[in-house]
Amino acid sequence: MKKFLLFYVVLLCAYCAFPQTEQWRKYCVLQYQAKAAFDNNDYSNAAQFYQQMDSVYGHIVDYADMRNFCVAAAMCSDTNSVHQTLLALAKNKCFDIRFLDLPIFSYYKKKNWWAECDSLSHIYGHKNQWYIDTLKQMQIADSVVRYAYTHADMAVRDSIRAIMVAMDSVHTLQLEQLIKEHGLPTFRNVGYEGFYSAYIIMMHVHPQLQDSLIEKLIPLMESGDVPRDKMAYLIDRSLIIKRLPQRYGCQVYRSGRSQPVEDIDHLNERREAMGLCPVDIEKLKTKIVDYD
Secondary structure, eight states, rough: HHHHHHHHHHHHHHHHSSSOHHHHHHHHHHHHHHHHHTTOHHHHHHHHHHHHHHHHHSSOOOHHHHHHHHHHHHHHHHHHHHHHHHHHHSSTTTOOOOGSSSGGGTTGGGGGHHEEEHHHHHEEEEOHHHHHHHHHHHHHHHHHHHHHHSSSOOOHHHHHHHHHHHHHHHHHHHHHHHHHOOOOOOHHHHHHHHHHHHHHHHHHHHHHHHHHHHHHHHTTTTSSSHHHHHHHHHHHHOOOOOOOOSSOOOOBOOOBBBBBTTTTTGGGHHOOOHHHOOOOOOHHTTTTTOOO
């Protein structure tokens, strides 16, 4: 219990630093539009939406959005945006140096400013590739088994569930050993891809390891070594396992029903502090179901 009180002290500081704003709501709408345009290869509109996100909120919050902005700008031959976003990306802890090898950047390698981006990328861009690959393999196994369980006939679900429980036990031991040998799966250590794989695994490891990792990772949010939004999901997952109200409203059933949420009227302020888009609080209140 003392550990969770410490968690909340740190998170309260984050909450105070990021008050809910109308700008954040606009940012989230633009983010949705930018992602839709980018996924449809509409790079011109995607680049414009990303520029508006930057203008509305003062910066682009998520690394993946910043990376997509850079790609969209390159596809539109927007040299200035490519330059600025590459500089920002190269200084980012989760930057992967392999990003610069994409063919779309061949033209820009002739620019005078490229040397600075390349130099920065060598400082921040080298990651533990073996660690990343191992986490990715574990994540794929996790996703395959859980997909099979979700889509299986009721007759075989118990068998698949037994496999899933055994896999989670193995992954708990494996992740614990990986961290002991190679350090925490932070952006600086394994980049964006590696952290995402570790995040999926951490959602399903044994609660004792999960709580220990949350305690160690929360202080790293301030330095940008772990993403706030994924930490919010991990924290809510841990609270749900303990049958406590979730803090950020991340745990929602496929039906749209939600587990209990603490201080729901101020939920969106807490969500913004963690880089999560706002929800319709009045609608959410009608979807809350108590623990059995």
